[in-house]
Amino acid sequence: MRYLLRLLLLGVSTLALMFLVSCFLFLVFCFVYWIVEGDWRQVEAEVSSSKIERVRPGRPQWGIVVSYNYRVERQAYKNQNLVVFYDDSYDATKAELTKWPAGRKFSIYYDTAGPHSISLSSDGGRQAAAAVASLLTPLALVILAFPILWRRRSRKKIP
Numbered sequence: 001m002r003y004l005l006r007l008l009l010l011g012v013s014t015l016a017l018m019f020l021v022s023c024f025l026f027l028v029f030c031f032v033y034w035i036v037e038g039d040w041r042q043v044e045a046e047v048s049s050s051k052i053e054r055v056r057p058g059r060p061q062w063g064i065v066v067s068y069n070y071r072v073e074r075q076a077y078k079n080q081n082l083v084v085f086y087d088d089s090y091d092a093t094k095a096e097l098t099k100w101p102a103g104r105k106f107s108i109y110y111d112t113a114g115p116h117s118i119s120l121s122s123d124g125g126r127q128a129a130a131a132v133a134s135l136l137t138p139l140a141l142v143i144l145a146f147p148i149l150w151r152r153r154s155r156k157k158i159p
Contacts, residue, residue: 025134033130040109040124045070050100052093055086062086062093064100070108072115079118
């Protein structure tokens with residue numbers, strides 16, 4: 001009977017810990033989402049040129065890099081080096097390149113505080129930043145706690 005109670009207590013405490021960690025990660029996500037500001041508006045961009053480039057060193061990964069133009073409130077902007085597609089296969093990337101000819105129109109989002117800042121995401125990458133921060137938080141906590149735990153462990157060994 002005692003064994004079952006201990007097992008039940010262990011299960012309940014594990015669930016409680018998982019719930020607390022999940023709540024903490026949700027709070028981190030919300031905090032980062034809140035502090036990463038930006039008012040992102042959609043605008044139409046036009047491809048001026050596109051090419052295939054190697055986008056990652058080491059194992060080859062090929063990407064389609066476009067140069068494009070867009071206008072915000074009668075002000076023209078020209079950007080380069082936007083990677084719109086990437087793949088390990090050069091042939092797949094070459095096939096996709098035909099979808100990005102000069103003159104093609106596509107949607108981008110610009111930050112109203114600085115129209116030179118653009119994103120392919122309607123929130124300017126805000127949600128992705130919050131997700132990465134919440135996923136890296138446990139790693140950061142382990143890295144910060146390791147020296148403390150190591151110090152405590154080494155103190156106990158001293159006679």
